[in-house]
Amino acid sequence: MNCERCDKSESDVEKITHYKEHDCNMNLCSSCIAIIEKPYNEKCFQCKKLVSKNGGAKKYEEHILCLYCFQNILTSKDRKIRPKTSIFRKRNFWFSVGLAIVGILILTEYL
Numbered sequence: 001m002n003c004e005r006c007d008k009s010e011s012d013v014e015k016i017t018h019y020k021e022h023d024c025n026m027n028l029c030s031s032c033i034a035i036i037e038k039p040y041n042e043k044c045f046q047c048k049k050l051v052s053k054n055g056g057a058k059k060y061e062e063h064i065l066c067l068y069c070f071q072n073i074l075t076s077k078d079r080k081i082r083p084k085t086s087i088f089r090k091r092n093f094w095f096s097v098g099l100a101i102v103g104i105l106i107l108t109e110y111l
Helices: 030-041 067-081 091-110
Strands: 016-019 026-029 057-060 063-066
Touching: 016 030, 026 030, 057 067, 063 067
Parallel strands: none
Antiparallel strands: 016 026, 057 063
């Protein structure tokens, strides 16, 4: 009997078993079973939950994260990237405030 995935014979590998989990119905060797089960057994680096049950896996800076933690990181980065408002961004407002103050000072001189 041969492995249906890697086509190795039973004499080349230790044991070939009938694997029915994760939508797979094949005769597989132990190394192919380990390859198939790897994504289902990975844990999120941040929350330590299984990534397959928490939205799927995403790689971020050499770490595997679940989709929920990955979205949280992206939204927190988004908040940090946005520039804070400054005087230069609201220059029209400050220009009109300055004109109003100068106008009030001129009017008080003539009264």
